[in-house]
Structures are given as C-alpha cells and as structure tokens.
Amino acid sequence: MTDATGDGSQSGPMLAADGTPLKKSLARALRMQKMRALMLIAPLLLFVLVTFIAPIADMLFRSVENQIVSDTIPNTTAVLEEWDGEGLPPEAAFEAAYYDIFLAAERKEHTKLGTRLNYELTGASSLFRKSGRGLDDIGEVYQDQFKDLDRDWDEAEPWAELMGDPAWLSAQAAWTKGERQPAFALRDGVSDILPKTAREYAVFARYQQTEENKSPLKEEPWTAVHTALYEDLKAGDLSGYTGPRAEMLKAADALVDSPDFETITFQAGFEDIDEDWLAPDIWRTIKLYSSSYTSGYFLNSVDMQLTPDGPEARPENERIYMLLFQRTLFMSLVITFSCILLGYPVAYILSNLPSRTANLLMILVLLPFWTSLLVRTSAWKVMLQQQGVINDVLVWLGLVADDARLAMINNQFGTIVAMTHILLPFMILPMFSVMSTIPHSYVRAAKSLGATNWTTFWRVYFPQSVPGIGAGSILVFILSIGYYITPEIVGGTTGTFISNRIAYHISSSLNWGLAAALGAILLAVVLLLYWAYDKIVGIDNVKLG
Amino acid sequence: MKLTKTLLASTALTVAAGAVAAQDMTDSMTLVSWGGAYQRSQDEAYAKPYIAMHPEVSVSWDESSNEAVAKLRAMNEAGNITWDLVDVVAADAMRLCDEGLAMEYDPDELLAPAPDGTSASDDFGDMIVSDCFIPQIVYSTTVGYRTDLVGDTPPTDICAIFDLDAYPGKRSLEKRPINNMEWALYCDGVAKDDIYDVLETPEGQDQALAKLDTIKDSVVWWSAGADTPQLLADGEVIMGSTYNGRLFSVIEEQKQPVAMLWDMQVFDLDGWIIPTGLSDEALARVKDFVYFATDTQRLADQAKYISYGPARVSSAPLVGQHEELGIDMAPHMPTDPENASNTLLYNYEFWADYRDDIDAKFQAWLAQ
Numbered sequence: 005m006t007d008a009t010g011d012g013s014q015s016g017p018m019l020a021a022d023g024t025p026l027k028k029s030l031a032r033a034l035r036m037q038k039m040r041a042l043m044l045i046a047p048l049l050l051f052v053l054v055t056f057i058a059p060i061a062d063m064l065f066r067s068v069e070n071q072i073v074s075d076t077i078p079n080t081t082a083v084l085e086e087w088d089g090e091g092l093p094p095e096a097a098f099e100a101a102y103y104d105i106f107l108a109a110e111r112k113e114h115t116k117l118g119t120r121l122n123y124e125l126t127g128a129s130s131l132f133r134k135s136g137r138g139l140d141d142i143g144e145v146y147q148d149q150f151k152d153l154d155r156d157w158d159e160a161e162p163w164a165e166l167m168g169d170p171a172w173l174s175a176q177a178a179w180t181k182g183e184r185q186p187a188f189a190l191r192d193g194v195s196d197i198l199p200k201t202a203r204e205y206a207v208f209a210r211y212q213q214t215e216e217n218k219s220p221l222k223e224e225p226w227t228a229v230h231t232a233l234y235e236d237l238k239a240g241d242l243s244g245y246t247g248p249r250a251e252m253l254k255a256a257d258a259l260v261d262s263p264d265f266e267t268i269t270f271q272a273g274f275e276d277i278d279e280d281w282l283a284p285d286i287w288r289t290i291k292l293y294s295s296s297y298t299s300g301y302f303l304n305s306v307d308m309q310l311t312p313d314g315p316e317a318r319p320e321n322e323r324i325y326m327l328l329f330q331r332t333l334f335m336s337l338v339i340t341f342s343c344i345l346l347g348y349p350v351a352y353i354l355s356n357l358p359s360r361t362a363n364l365l366m367i368l369v370l371l372p373f374w375t376s377l378l379v380r381t382s383a384w385k386v387m388l389q390q391q392g393v394i395n396d397v398l399v400w401l402g403l404v405a406d407d408a409r410l411a412m413i414n415n416q417f418g419t420i421v422a423m424t425h426i427l428l429p430f431m432i433l434p435m436f437s438v439m440s441t442i443p444h445s446y447v448r449a450a451k452s453l454g455a456t457n458w459t460t461f462w463r464v465y466f467p468q469s470v471p472g473i474g475a476g477s478i479l480v481f482i483l484s485i486g487y488y489i490t491p492e493i494v495g496g497t498t499g500t501f502i503s504n505r506i507a508y509h510i511s512s513s514l515n516w517g518l519a520a521a522l523g524a525i526l527l528a529v530v531l532l533l534y535w536a537y538d539k540i541v542g543i544d545n546v547k548l549g
Numbered sequence: 550m551k552l553t554k555t556l557l558a559s560t561a562l563t564v565a566a567g568a569v570a571a572q573d574m575t576d577s578m579t580l581v582s583w584g585g586a587y588q589r590s591q592d593e594a595y596a597k598p599y600i601a602m603h604p605e606v607s608v609s610w611d612e613s614s615n616e617a618v619a620k621l622r623a624m625n626e627a628g629n630i631t632w633d634l635v636d637v638v639a640a641d642a643m644r645l646c647d648e649g650l651a652m653e654y655d656p657d658e659l660l661a662p663a664p665d666g667t668s669a670s671d672d673f674g675d676m677i678v679s680d681c682f683i684p685q686i687v688y689s690t691t692v693g694y695r696t697d698l699v700g701d702t703p704p705t706d707i708c709a710i711f712d713l714d715a716y717p718g719k720r721s722l723e724k725r726p727i728n729n730m731e732w733a734l735y736c737d738g739v740a741k742d743d744i745y746d747v748l749e750t751p752e753g754q755d756q757a758l759a760k761l762d763t764i765k766d767s768v769v770w771w772s773a774g775a776d777t778p779q780l781l782a783d784g785e786v787i788m789g790s791t792y793n794g795r796l797f798s799v800i801e802e803q804k805q806p807v808a809m810l811w812d813m814q815v816f817d818l819d820g821w822i823i824p825t826g827l828s829d830e831a832l833a834r835v836k837d838f839v840y841f842a843t844d845t846q847r848l849a850d851q852a853k854y855i856s857y858g859p860a861r862v863s864s865a866p867l868v869g870q871h872e873e874l875g876i877d878m879a880p881h882m883p884t885d886p887e888n889a890s891n892t893l894l895y896n897y898e899f900w901a902d903y904r905d906d907i908d909a910k911f912q913a914w915l916a917q
Contacts, residue, residue, distance in 0.1 A: 126905070391783050511619040
C-alpha cells in the first residue's frame with residue numbers, strides 16, 4: 005500500500021509512506037512485479053530459446069555459411085585471390101593446393117570439401133577423393149630418391165633431430181603414452197635455411213601430437229615433407245650449414261643439384277591424378293567459394309547461380325525452385341479457400357445447435373484429428389486412385405468409361421483434396437468458437453426490423469464471424485505452406501510443395517545450406533504475408549475464441 | 550553415497566577386469582536398419598544367434614536407415630553418437646565415409662576369413678566399394694509386371710517399360726534419376742558399356758530425359774519401396790520397378806498375379822558401417838558382432854528369410870531353402886546365373902559426382 009500523504013500544502017513530488025517519492029516507489033513495486041513475472045516464465049522462455057529459437061537460428065545460419073573452403077585449403081584460397089580467373093592458375097596455386105589437400109587428406113577432410121564443391125561443380129567430389137589418394141605419388145618421387153641416398157631420410161628420428169628444438173627432443177624422448185606431449189618446437193634457425201620443410205614438418209609433428217597422439221620421434225614424416233625438402237634444397241645454399249645431421253643434409257643437397265635427380269612439377273603431379281585439375285573450372289569454383297560467407301545458396305534457391313561475372317540465371321532445364329514456391333503459395337491459397345467454403349457451414353450449424361447435439365457433432369469434426377496423418381493420407385489414396393472406390397463407383401454408375409478412369413491422385417487435385425480434409429478442423433475450430441459468441445439476439449433484431457434472411461446473414465451475422473475466418477485462414481495457410489508428408493504421398497509430380505525439396509536436401513542430398521536457404525525464404529514469405537494481413541485486415545481482428 | 554560407492558566399486562571392478570580381459574565390451578547395441586522383412590531377416594540370421602551365444606547382450610533396432618546419413622551427421626555435430634552399427638546402401642556408405650562419419654576398417658582384420666581360408670578381402674572382393682563399407686547383400690532394382698494385364702506376350706526385356714504400344718497402361722518408376730536414366734539410354738539404343746560415358750554429357754542427359762518424356766504421362770512415381778508392390782497388387786500399374794526382394798514377397802508370399810523381369814536388373818549393395826566416435830567398449834562389442842554377423846554361414850542364413858544374395862562368394866553354395874515357404878532360394882537370388890545374364894552394376898563413383906546435377910535436371914523435368 006502506498007499511502008500518499010496528499011495534503012495540498014506540500015510542494016515537490018508526492019511521497020510514499022516511507023518517504024521516498026511516490027513515482028520511484030511505484031516503479032520499484034512494478035519492477036518487482038515484472039521481475040517476478042519474468043522469473044515465472046523464465047523456464048519456458050529458456051526452453052523455447054534453447055530448443056526452438058537456437059536450432060532454427062543455427063539452421064538458417066547455414067544458408068550463408070561457407071567456411072569449409074577457406075578452413076580446409078587456406079593457402080590455396082589465399083593464392084587464388086591474386087589470380088584473375090583466366091586460363092590456369094600459377095604454379096604457386098598448385099603448390100599451395102598440394103600441401104593443403106595433403107593435410108586435409110590426413111585429416112580426412114578433403115572429401116567433405118569435395119562434397120561441398122560438388123554442389124557447385126559436378127565432378128568435384130571424385131576429384132578430391134582421388135586427389136587425397138594420389139597426392140602421395142608426387143612426394144614419393146622425392147622420398148624414394150632421398151631414401152635411396154640415405155635410409156635415414158625415411159626414418160623418424162633423424163628428421164626429428166634435424167628439425168626439432170634440442171630441449172623439445174629430450175622432453176619428447178622422455179614422454180610416455182598417457183601423459184601430455186611436450187609441444188613441438190622448431191630448432192632455432194632451421195626456418196631460415198629450410199623454410200618450407202620446417203613449415204611442413206611442424207604441421208606433421210603437431211598433427212601427430214594432437215590428433216593421433218603419437219610421438220613424432222616414432223613416425224616417419226609424410227611425403228609432403230620430402231617434397232618441401234626438395235623445394236628448399238633446390239632454392240637455397242646449404243654449404244655453410246653446421247647443425248645436426250649436416251652430412252646427411254649436404255649429401256641430399258648435392259643429390260638435388262645433380263642432373264639425374266628426377267623432379268615433377270606440382271601441376272604435372274595434379275595432372276597425373278586427374279586431368280580435370282588442368283581445367284580452369286575447378287579453380288574458378290574454389291576462388292568463387294573461398295569467402296567465409298556466400299550468397300550462393302540463396303541464389304541457387306531462386307534458380308540463379310554465382311559466376312565470376314556475378315549472379316546469373318540457371319539454364320532453363322534446371323530451374324525448379326521458383327516454380328515450386330509459386331505452386332506452394334497457389335495451392336496453399338486454394339486449400340485455404342476450400343477449407344473456408346467447407347468449414348463455414350459446418351461451424352455455423354455447430355454454433356446454432358443445442359449444445360448436446362453440437363458436442364456430438366464436434367467429436368465427429370475432431371475424430372480425424374485423432375487418426376494418424378499417414379492413415380488419413382493413405383485412405384485418400386485408396387479412395388482416389390484409378391482402381392479406387394470413387395472411380396469404381398463412377399464406372400459402375402456408367403458415368404465414366406472403364407478405360408477412361410479419372411486421374412484424381414498423384415497430381416494437384418489429389419493434394420488439394422487430401423490436404424483440405426486434413427486441415428479442415430483447423431478452420432472449423434476457430435470459426436466455431438467465434439460464432440458461438442455471436443448473440444442470437446442480433447439476428448432476431450435484424451429480422452424483426454424487416455431484413456430478409458440473406459440480408460440478416462450478410463449484413464449482421466457474417467461481419468461478426470470474420471475474425472474466425474481470419475484466424476482459421478492464417479492457421480490453415482501457414483500449416484499448408486510447410487506441409488510435407490501429404491504432398492509427398494499423393495502429390496505425384498505436379499502436386500509437390502517446396503517443403504518436399506527441402507526435405508530432400510536435408511535427408512538425401514545433404515545440401516543443408518541450400519535447404520536452409522529455401523527454408524529461410526519460406527519463412528520470410530510467411531512473415532511477409534502475415535505482415536500484409538496485419539496491414540489489410542488487422543491482426544486484432546483475429547480471434548481464436 | 551550409494552551412487553559414489555557403486556561408482557567406486559564398478560571402477561575397481563573395471564580396473565581389475567581390465568587386467569584380465571584385454572578389452573571390455575558394452576552389453577547393449579543399437580543396430581540401425583530398414584525395418585520390415587529385411588530387418589527381420591537380419592534379426593533372425595545375425596542378432597538372435599549372437600544373443601544366444603552372448604546372453605548378456607541386448608540388441609535394440611532403430612528403423613532409420615532411410616535417413617541414416619542425415620541423422621548421423623546431426624548426431625556427429627551434436628557430439629553424441631547413439632548408434633553402434635548402421636545398415637546403409639553402398640552409395641550412402643560412401644558418402645558417410647567421405648564425410649568422416651563412418652569408420653574405415655581393414656577387412657582382413659575385422660572380418661572372418663572364408664571356411665576354406667580365403668581372406669575376407671578376397672571373399673568379398675569388389676563388393677567392398679568403400680573403405681568404410683562392410684558388405685552384406687546384393688540386391689537389385691528390377692521390374693515386375695501383372696501377368697493378367699500385359700496381354701498374351703508378356704514382356705521379356707526392360708524396354709517394355711518404354712513400349713506404350715505393346716503394353717499400354719501405367720507403370721511405376723522411382724522418383725529419382727538413378728536407374729531410370731540408365732534404362733532410358735539403354736532402350737534408346739546406347740550400348741550398355743557406354744551408358745555412363747553418354748550420361749556424363751549434357752546431351753546424354755537430355756537424351757535420357759527425352760526418352761523418359763515419351764512415357765511421362767503414364768508413369769506413377771514412387772519414393773518408398775513398398776509403393777510398387779502395392780500398386781501392382783491394386784492393379785493401378787501394369788508394371789513397375791522395385792527391389793527384387795519386394796517382388797519375391799508379392800509373387801511367392803502373397804501369391805499375386807505378378808511376375809518379374811530380371812533383364813537389366815541394376816545390382817546394388819547393402820551393408821554395415823560403423824559410425825566414428827564410438828567408445829572403446831562399444832567399438833569392441835560392435836567389432837565382435839560384425840565378425841560373427843558377416844561370416845560365411847551367417848550371410849548364407851539371411852537368404853532363408855529374404856531373397857537377397859549374400860555378398861560373400863563363399864556363401865553362395867550354402868544358400869538353402871526359405872524358412873517358411875520351404876522353396877529353394879537360390880533361383881530367386883539376383884546373383885543366380887540364370888537371372889544375371891544381363892545386368893547393370895550401380896556406378897557409385899558416377900552417381901557420387903553427378904547425383905546433384907542430374908537430380909536437379911530430373912526434378913525440373915518432372916515438375917514441368
């Protein structure tokens with residue numbers, strides 16, 4: 005209780021009993037109430053946030069997410085940034101791709117990238133799968149020659165001595181399984197004389213330590229390290245080197261400089277794996293999709309595609325999504341109107357009957373609700389198919405010839421019939437609950453003032469039932485726009501919705517990015533229509549009861 | 550308190566047991582399969598005998614193979630794999646392998662050798678189409694027709710599908726390009742060996758779609774394996790493609806007036822994959838089960854319950870009679886020489902690459 009001392013002589017703000025200004029006191033009391041209310045709904049709010057909003061946001065985020073390319077082959081995308089997209093990329097791109105894909109293959113991530121790029125360029129999937137296996141061939145050219153020169157080049161320990169920091173070496177030697185491995189450190193100065201080898205060996209050593217939990221002292225380096233060694237020896241001069249394994253390294257340097265040393269360019273190595281690497285397409289696709297976020301999925305979902313020259317329409321024979329969006333909207337509207345037409349009289353009768361009879365009939369309306377959706381849909385199949393009940397009756401009556409039975413299923417008609425039936429209760433219930441609140445006295449008053457039955461209905465009763473139609477229509481329309489099972493079963497080819505394609509991309513093609521983009525567009529369309537409805541009819545005019 | 554005690558006790562036990570047995574195994578397994586008669590055949594031939602040998606093990610089945618790839622990916626992202634062994638078609642196994650969701654394995658280490666000592670990798674041979682795929686059966690997609698609705702000259706080859714003059718009426722085909730495109734090209738005069746070379750080109754794809762276009766108005770498109778048998782039984786279609794095991798069931802078990810064409814049947818494989826990310830104990834149990842469930846006798850036993858061919862060469866001679874019908878199963882195997890005179894092998898590499906591209910065109914064509 006805020007007992008304001010309201011004698012007019014006092015100037016200044018009104019005070020509560022405890023002397024604080026009334027405004028403040030009130031605000032505090034209100035805040036307490038709001039807090040309490042918030043606390044009460046907090047469990048539900050959290051639940052909705054965690055189980056509903058967050059997954060949807062996560063799914064929608066996939067429609068633009070594209071980190072996989074730059075994460076898997078970071079150096080390649082960096083090199084390709086400089087490339088103008090004409091002809092073949094420079095040898096540096098092949099080199100970067102070699103090291104990137106080599107590591108990705110060890111991590112078994114190259115095939116994931118191949119799958120991703122295959123959505124944009126047919127053939128990328130097998131290209132990457134093959135390359136993961138084939139890249140060893142490049143490194144083996146060097147590995148074999150170094151090995152023939154000195155067996156130590158194929159041993160783990162000499163390599164570790166050459167590349168590793170002495171302190172790390174002794175710590176690693178003392179390591180036993182189960183403990184934490186001492187983090188690999190490069191020996192001082194080795195990066196200056198053998199930059200690429202040092203980089204690749206460090207990648208190898210860290211991979212062994214963190215992902216395989218194996219000691220680099222026990223594992224022979226990958227062939228990529230031998231390739232890097234060749235590159236370094238070719239480029240640098242090691243005559244002044246005095247560190248560990250100097251003999252071995254100098255002998256290798258001499259070998260590389262000899263004319264008999266067999267070499268292979270990265271480009272030739274990639275060509276041996278698959279000639280597709282020498283077509284600019286794959287490089288252009290990588291360049292195009294190297295950014296962390298892409299508009300590609302959204303473009304795909306409106307029948308366009310990302311090209312180096314900007315967005316372009318897809319070839320005619322691959323356009324499907326716009327057609328499906330239009331069809332989904334059109335058929336949802338048809339279904340909504342059929343529901344209004346069929347549902348309105350039922351709701352009217354229900355609301356005007358004595359409550360006993362009305363309740364009984366209500367159960368009949370609700371009965372289909374309690375039957376499995378699949379059962380109801382399959383029942384329509386039995387009814388509508390060419391050897392089905394309706395056709396049989398029509399033939400028996402002689403209305404239809406036996407060899408010209410009507411096609412009522414596996415097309416738009418089938419979808420509309422089945423979905424109208426399935427969604428009808430969602431229309432009848434809100435209509436009924438609105439209609440049952442319309443007082444009978446209005447109708448009687450109109451009639452007593454001389455209105456005809458039609459005028460009474462149209463001018464008095466109908467306007468009051470509009471909120472029910474609005475609520476039912478929104479329910480039915482939004483439900484049908486995302487419907488999936490019924491169109492899948494009875495829709496054939498002309499009666500399927502966009503949601504069937506979304507389901508296909510989620511569960512079959514695994515193109516979740518495209519599915520997310522299609523879903524995002526569908527969501528946007530629904531929100532837009534809802535907004536338009538609010539502007540035109542007004543959402544306050546919608547009543548569920 | 551009690552919980553702590555139990556935990557302590559079980560830890561102590563584990564440690565003690567660990568010293569004796571090299572590896573502990575979990576006592577429960579979740580196997581994922583396709584449901585229906587196929588899953589029952591696996592339960593009868595593999596799971597029940599295994600449980601009989603290891604009474605402490607309980608097996609639960611999950612009928613999710615249809616969307617196994619998507620579900621495994623979601624489980625993997627959530628970091629919580631609840632499946633121990635998943636039955637998938639070879640194409641899905643390949644994709645799961647590509648995605649790093651299925652475990653690579655060494656056939657000779659994981660799988661039992663044949664009774665005559667042939668190593669598992671030789672016994673399975675080319676059936677191991679992916680490093681992660683543990684083959685079980687060979688099945689085929691082929692065509693069944695209503696014997697009473699095709700007139701006096703029943704079809705003998707696959708091209709009857711495209712022959713509306715000789716066989717007017719509806720036919721059912723699967724709502725995807727795979728198999729349909731190959732059959733279309735084959736019946737449009739492309740030599741069997743050239744089919745995939747032609748299908749690689751946009752012109753070849755157009756050619757296949759043009760051939761399919763000639764029967765488009767007479768096709769009912771199916772997406773579930775049970776559709777065609779039902780459509781045939783109802784007389785909705787006069788012929789349709791489906792899996793050979795489904796046709797066997799319609800013809801032999803339900804005695805419908807249906808017969809099947811083995812011409813140009815498309816061989817495909819089905820088998821297990823082990824998901825990545827299993828605990829050591831779960832993995833040990835799964836390996837133990839797989840070793841048993843894929844041995845020569847077990848694969849042959851499965852054919853008692855369903856007409857799919859065992860993937861091991863050594864299992865073929867052991868295929869016996871149907872458990873309930875008592876008929877010889879060998880002549881109903883897709884791999885039986887009588888049936889396999891003209892066959893096509895599903896080209897995994899090709900479809901892994903072209904699936905998205907051709908499917909886009911196929912669906913666009915369908916929707917027109």
